[in-house]
Amino acid sequence: MPERMPRDQRLVLTIAILASFVSFLDGTVVTVALPAIRDDLGGGLATQQWVVDAYLITLGALILVAGSLSDVYGRIRVLRWGLVLFGITSIAIAAAPTPEFLIVARALQGVAGALLVPSSLALITATFRDAAQARAIGIWTAATTGAMVVGPVIGGLSVDLLSWRLVFLINVVPIGVTLWLLAVLRRPDVRAPGRTVDVWGAVLCTLGLGGMVFALIEQPSLGWGSPAIWGSAAVGVASFAGFLVRQA
Structure with missing residues (x-):
């Protein structure tokens, strides 16, 4: 039976899971909200495609450079940047008055998501070693993959019972909890000297x-x-x- 994780390691793993969870959740939860967004804000098929693709393009294109940013500026600092930006863009998306505003906000949200995923994984690899590291990455992977499964369910319930705008406000609670946990962690940040972006x-x-x-x-x-x-x-x-x- 695996040994019980020390408190700091449990805290780091929880932070990494929550930070990545919101990023992956928003990649899937929006799909079921597209018809409601179209009915509310207007726009054709191209607008709906861009609501999805604007997020995925910036997320995919910047995820590598975001890993370099974690090395240069510190994993915890970049993770905090990503969480704050993700929260701000989530609120902006929920309040979007036009399709164009929504698409721009989604693109910026993808930038925030790119800051979250590599920083979360880097935080795990810097904290865990050997078999404990493999176990932690496995737990992190399973939890973030779960976001892709529950995303459409959460989105569907929110759209049917309340509003499509609530779909994007769901992120605010886990983001707030993660920022609080980062403050509780009180760990000095780690940087890689000589690295560049x-x-x-x-x-x-x-x-x-x-x-x-x-x-x-x-x-x-x-x-x-x-x-x-x-x-x-x-x-x-x-x-x-x-x-x-x-x-x-």
Whole structure:
């Protein structure tokens, strides 16, 4: 039977799970709210796609550079930044007056999510060793995966019984609890000396993904002959190619 975790390790694991949970939860909970968002704010299929994709693009494009930020500025500090930004953007999304405002807020929320996931995992690897580390990562993975399962259920209940806006306010409670636990932890932050952030890599990856996805989403309504479509596709392909060359 595994040994009981010390208090600090239990606290770190709880913080890491809660921080990652809200990030993964918001990636899935929004899908069931899309019809209600359309009825309330308007917008067609492209708007609904962007409500989902704006979050996923910034999350996926910046998750690597966010890991570097954790090394440079400290895992706890970056985790706190991500939690605060995620909470602010969640409130902004819940109060969104227009589809455009909602999409921008979702993109910023993806930035916050990118700060949360690698910082959470880095906090675990810095705290646990050997078999205890493998066990902690397994618990963290199982808990965050659970967010993908319960997300549509929570979203569906919120939309049917109350409002789609409540779907995004659900995050505020676990974010507040996590920030409180970080204050209780009272652990000195850890930084990796000599590490730097690949800013150009992050810019190229974000432009590459964003340009190509924009072209694919808007092409049915604007057509491939539109400069906005072929121009964004060309910028996306060129940027992503530049990203691959730079990383090689």
